[in-house]
Amino acid sequence: MEIFAKYRDLTSLPVIDSGKPIGLINRGIFLSQMNKPFHKEVYSRKSSIAFMDKEPLVVEASMDIEALTFKAVEYGEKALGDGFIITQGGRFAGIGHGLQLMRVVADMQAARNRQIMHSIEYASVIQRSMLRTSRDTMLHTLKDADLVWEPRDVVGGDFYYFVARSDGWFGTVADCTGHGVPGAFMTLIASSCLGQAIDQHGPTDPSLLLGSVNRGIKQMLGQVNGQDETPESDDGMDAACFWYDASTRRLLFAGAKSSLFVLHPGADGVEMVDGDRKCVGYVDSGLDFTWQQRVVQMQTGSLVFVTTDGLIDQVGGPKSIAFGKRRIRDLILANRDRPAHEINRAMQAAMSDWQGPNHRRDDVTFFCFRVQEPQ
């Protein structure tokens, strides 16, 4: 009793019998018992065993924090409130408290998170460096164009690729399987396959390039049709791949599960140019699949908008449904006379309004440009 009175912070007192812990006395229970009439008189000279918990949680000092946390939670409130006894080789070594344990677990959690986030942040430096050349090319080549690249997490599965030549320019907006770290891995694979294909075939034939990237991804990830029933990877990408021929103002487009939104000057509505429904890569896309080449005749002032499904499928609005293509078409139409960067800002604002309190479902990339007078 004197001990509890002297040490006001002491929540529990271990009872030890020749070095071995035999129980734990809880301050609250002990004091409320002693304060009952005559208890003090009867019990104060007695052994402390009368009020102790005979089955406290006892753990060896060698147990790791994670195992201890699970054990303490399993043991229930008692272990967290009264604390637990720590032994070393079966002999009493000390007492642990729930609050201390919480603090240690929280610190460990924070340290682990920090480590993972530092790793991902550095991965983001690499991913952004890979994209920078393309973005610079696009900004230097196109007078009225804008690109939004927003990974859902710090890194993502969307990427873009631009190449400029004197006779025109090449562009791709692609969405690889997944997001986050696995998505970012895929962008490196797909982007280097595309780079190699362009080195080999030049940038003017999008259909040929998609076919080449398809074979490249399949080979790199070991997804060769029919040879393996259960391949490890079934990954690939959706992509819009195009070559703009400056002298003819023709846009050659090959699409894998993606579409172009095109609005010509004076046209009543936004025209959709759909790609094929087959994805690039993935086990079920044939090694020799050919994505069709579509030719769109552009005019000076034609607007082209292309996006990954992150924008189209974002859930939101009053009924928590997808943003959809219709809203994109309406917004392009309503902003048709504004520069591409303003159209994209309006698109971002509309998406953000739609999303409201919902969280972002996927990575989002969209690109808008206006066809210029040929030089």
Added chain:
Amino acid sequence: METLYIAATPSSPEVNFDFGQHQLSIRGESYPENAAAFYGDIIKRLREYLANCTKTRINVDISLAYFNSSSTKMLFNIFEALNSAVDAGNEVILNWYHYEEDDTILEFGQELHVDFPEISFFDRPVKTA
């Protein structure tokens, strides 16, 4: 066969495959971090069930407001298995639920209908008050 029930989480749908009643349903949203892991066992159990079905009428209710591209791949595996079950002499009724104004999900359903012609497809737009 025992019913397969998986409760919904924010990123994965509720799966309720009542094999005894030949009533299979998936509802919610689907964007788990590892879709192959989430759907692997579901597809395995479905295939085991379908292997034992003969001349059975199987009802499938799908009500998904969002699914990411890796989930799409997995859903296709499910529809492929169902499509084959029809070839094996069963009947598969697919009710495709979506909000009336949700063009994105409607469009996906229409594509399914084209890709899996053996499945009796019913578009079920849900009107909102």
